Amino acid sequence: MDSIVIKTYPVKEVKSETVRLRPDAQRIVQQMQRESGLSASHLVSEIIKQASPYVLFEEAIDDEP
Numbered sequence: 001m002d003s004i005v006i007k008t009y010p011v012k013e014v015k016s017e018t019v020r021l022r023p024d025a026q027r028i029v030q031q032m033q034r035e036s037g038l039s040a041s042h043l044v045s046e047i048i049k050q051a052s053p054y055v056l057f058e059e060a061i062d063d064e065p
Contacts, residue, residue, distance in 0.1 A: 004051060007060035019044075 021029060021044075029040050036043065 003056045008057045
């Protein structure tokens with residue numbers, strides 16, 4: 001598997017355990033729920049746990065959101 005590259009931005013403090021998915025990601029999770037019968041929470045948790053070794057973080061350049 002290729003690495004998953006995520007651009008980073010400074011975050012002063014993590015205050016929430018709740019994650020809001022963007023609409024495109026939500027549609028993918030809903031499709032996976034229909035196919036598997038599993039909850040969104042279970043699917044997303046498993047994806048994060050299994051993909052985490054492949055994630056690389058790169059510092060974002062100021063003019064890139």
